[in-house]
Amino acid sequence: MAHLRIALAQLNVIVGDIKGNGEKILDWTRRAAAKEAQLVLFPETALTGYPVEDLALRQSFIEESRQSVSRLASRLADEGLGELVVVVGYLDRTDEPEHPKKGHPQNVAAVLHRGEVVARYAKHHLPNYGVFDEFRYFKPGNELTVLTIGGVDVAVAICEDLWQDGGPVAATAEAGAGLLAVINASPYERDKDDTRGELVSRRAREAGCALAYVNLIGGQDELVFDGDSMISDADGTLIVRGPQFVEDLVLADLELPDSQAVNGPTVSRAEKLIISRHHVTDAYPAPSTPIEAPRYPRLSADEEVYSALVLGLRDYCGKNGIERVYLGLSGGIDSTLVATIASDAIGAANVYGISNPSAYSSEHSKTDAADLAQRLGLNFSTVPIAPAVDAFHSLIDIDGVAAENLQARIRAVIWMAESNQHNPSIVLACGNKSELAVGYSTIYGDAVGGFAPIKDVPKTWVWRLATWRNDHAVARGEQPPIPENSITKEPSAELRPGQKDTDSLPPYEVLDKIIAEYVEGDQGRAEIIAAGYDVDLVDRVMRMVDRAEYKRRQYPPGTKISFKAFGRDRRLPITNGWREEHPALEAIP
Ligand SMILES: Nc1ncnc2c1ncn2[C@@H]1O[C@H](COP(=O)(O)OP(=O)(O)OC[C@H]2O[C@@H]([n+]3cccc(C(=O)O)c3)[C@H](O)[C@@H]2O)[C@@H](O)[C@H]1O
Numbered sequence: 001m002a003h004l005r006i007a008l009a010q011l012n013v014i015v016g017d018i019k020g021n022g023e024k025i026l027d028w029t030r031r032a033a034a035k036e037a038q039l040v041l042f043p044e045t046a047l048t049g050y051p052v053e054d055l056a057l058r059q060s061f062i063e064e065s066r067q068s069v070s071r072l073a074s075r076l077a078d079e080g081l082g083e084l085v086v087v088v089g090y091l092d093r094t095d096e097p098e099h100p101k102k103g104h105p106q107n108v109a110a111v112l113h114r115g116e117v118v119a120r121y122a123k124h125h126l127p128n129y130g131v132f133d134e135f136r137y138f139k140p141g142n143e144l145t146v147l148t149i150g151g152v153d154v155a156v157a158i159c160e161d162l163w164q165d166g167g168p169v170a171a172t173a174e175a176g177a178g179l180l181a182v183i184n185a186s187p188y189e190r191d192k193d194d195t196r197g198e199l200v201s202r203r204a205r206e207a208g209c210a211l212a213y214v215n216l217i218g219g220q221d222e223l224v225f226d227g228d229s230m231i232s233d234a235d236g237t238l239i240v241r242g243p244q245f246v247e248d249l250v251l252a253d254l255e256l257p258d259s260q261a262v263n264g265p266t267v268s269r270a271e272k273l274i275i276s277r278h279h280v281t282d283a284y285p286a287p288s289t290p291i292e293a294p295r296y297p298r299l300s301a302d303e304e305v306y307s308a309l310v311l312g313l314r315d316y317c318g319k320n321g322i323e324r325v326y327l328g329l330s331g332g333i334d335s336t337l338v339a340t341i342a343s344d345a346i347g348a349a350n351v352y353g354i355s356n357p358s359a360y361s362s363e364h365s366k367t368d369a370a371d372l373a374q375r376l377g378l379n380f381s382t383v384p385i386a387p388a389v390d391a392f393h394s395l396i397d398i399d400g401v402a403a404e405n406l407q408a409r410i411r412a413v414i415w416m417a418e419s420n421q422h423n424p425s426i427v428l429a430c431g432n433k434s435e436l437a438v439g440y441s442t443i444y445g446d447a448v449g450g451f452a453p454i455k456d457v458p459k460t461w462v463w464r465l466a467t468w469r470n471d472h473a474v475a476r477g478e479q480p481p482i483p484e485n486s487i488t489k490e491p492s493a494e495l496r497p498g499q500k501d502t503d504s505l506p507p508y509e510v511l512d513k514i515i516a517e518y519v520e521g522d523q524g525r526a527e528i529i530a531a532g533y534d535v536d537l538v539d540r541v542m543r544m545v546d547r548a549e550y551k552r553r554q555y556p557p558g559t560k561i562s563f564k565a566f567g568r569d570r571r572l573p574i575t576n577g578w579r580e581e582h583p584a585l586e587a588i589p
């Protein structure tokens with residue numbers, strides 16, 4: 001058996017910032033070297049960030065990425081860190097000798113040692129579902145790279161390679177590797193840590209060797225990465241687990257089988273892969289002091305979602321140079337939760353809550369908003385909208401829903417004006433997933449904003465997270481930030497006297513279940529009705545969801561926390577004549 005000290009660097013990088021990410025990788029390699037690591041793994045496309053989307057189609061970007069990875073190798077050697085083997089994800093392209101600076105983009109892991117890129121591995125399985133579009137960009141690789149490092153054979157794979165049967169994992173078993181090193185950019189969604197943990201165990205057993213899994217952390221537009229790096233032994237027992245949602249260098253000492261000492265490439269016919277082998281380093285001297293590998297406990301379901309929302313908003317602001325956020329505070333639970341998340345994300349001193357009472361606003365909408373602001377310590381002001389509403393009515397003749405929505409739009413103008421006056425800042429839209437599903441918001445009114453922190457959180461979860469946040473504060477000996485009345489009061493848009501959400505919507509407990517079936521589960525009308533829901537209600541909800549596509553398309557981005565979020569995850573035509581309650585053939589006489 002050979003000893004290998006491995007470091008999993010779960011970093012937060014910025015998409016497109018190759019220079020900054022490169023410096024960060026350099027810095028974290030220094031830290032790994034200081035801890036006497038022999039192999040350090042960085043996440044998938046750590047150098048360019050993930051996902052780079054159409055940046056992958058720009059040859060200038062690809063060129064910068066591939067040159068930077070070579071420069072990184074030389075800088076490491078110049079600093080005396082060349083002995084440490086570094087595996088880092090970056091963007092590369094295929095070589096097309098007839099067209100020197102052109103080629104198909106590839107999602108690649110580079111192996112850096114003694115100042116050189118000594119081996120490369122191109123991702124074999126490309127995800128092309130949900131939020132992923134990798135077939136649009138990348139050409140798949142057809143080689144499994146096996147490195148001999150410190151007397152151990154280490155196979156390399158990238159993220160989706162682990163999720164698909166066959167291919168690199170099966171070839172790893174065939175190659176008799178002692179370790180499978182997988183670099184990842186696996187976005188967070190609810191319960192995914194359990195799925196990933198089981199997957200890593202299962203694939204380690206299939207590969208017949210230990211498996212090291214490193215994942216990114218941080219927010220990138222709608223996505224948030226949760227880290228959760230881990231190591232499984234060859235039996236599938238998770239022996240190391242990193243923290244969630246924070247950067248960390250996860251270190252472990254592994255005892256691994258000796259190298260098979262096979263020379264030259266072999267062909268896996270079953271997997272249609274070439275197994276290429278590279279001798280990188282001889283056996284290392286044992287590190288001077290042993291280390292204890294971490295086994296962080298998993299966060300509770302509520303804390304996990306809340307942490308994802310905080311990190312998603314913090315990084316959207318931080319990575320886009322946004323210093324302040326403005327939002328309308330109605331005393332209702334949605335804007336209350338958003339203000340709390342924002343205060344946790346960027347500090348209450350940078351959060352500006354505005355109360356905009358109208359003629360129909362209840363007293364508690366004002367007092368609860370003020371109470372929240374005082375508890376959180378955020379900036380609070382009151383701008384009544386009646387004068388502006390009256391001014392509009394003196395100019396245009398509107399009534400009914402148009403007049404109701406006018407109030408929401410006047411509020412939006414005020415928030416946008418304040419944000420605009422105090423740049424760099426954005427408005428936060430406070431709509432939740434249930435409202436987005438059924439179109440229960442005013443387009444260009446409360447739907448305005450630069451980011452929508454809870455757009456993927458169903459209303460029933462909004463209450464659940466608010467309760468969790470208060471309990472969490474109490475457990476830490478702090479004042480609960482959320483006024484109890486905001487949690488217990490009946491939801492109302494307060495756009496006309498006595499209005500309640502339940503005037504136009506079914507109770508949220510029922511609505512959320514139907515939305516979960518239709519949107520997240522992609523169930524058809526027949527299946528949802530068969531699950532025991534009222535036929536008319538199912539038809540009504542499906543109709544509302546279908547008709548609101550145009551509103552969702554114009555809604556700001558917000559953090560994905562569910563299996564299927566509105567946005568890149570669920571792409572439906574806006575102009576869409578398909579309605580399940582009118583089967584096409586029945587309509588033909
Ligand atoms: N296909 C299409 N593509 C692009 N735009 C389209 C469109 N169809 C309509 N439109 C536009 O959208 C307009 C209709 O949408 P919109 O003006 O929003 O109005 P609408 O959907 O009719 O009303 C808003 C609803 O949301 C409720 N609401 C409002 C505010 C807050 C809350 C809350 O509790 O959070 C609830 C409110 O009580 C009401 O039931 C049309 O007049 C038209 O201008």
Ligand SMILES: Nc1ncnc2c1ncn2[C@@H]1O[C@H](COP(=O)(O)OP(=O)(O)OP(=O)(O)O)[C@@H](O)[C@H]1O
Pocket residue numbers: 327328329330331332333334335336354355356357358361365411430431435446491492493494
């Ligand atoms: N009186 C108000 N003052 C300031 N902002 C308001 C006011 N009323 C509504 N808003 C803003 O418009 C958004 C839509 O709120 P509305 O009260 O219509 O419905 P809601 O879904 O119950 O939201 P909330 O639970 O935050 O009240 C709110 O989240 C808030 O940002």
Ligand SMILES: NC(=O)CC[C@H](N)C(=O)O
Pocket residue numbers: 044127132158159160161163184185186187
């Ligand atoms: N970057 C990837 O290949 C991600 C795909 C993978 N199924 C995941 O979510 O973890």
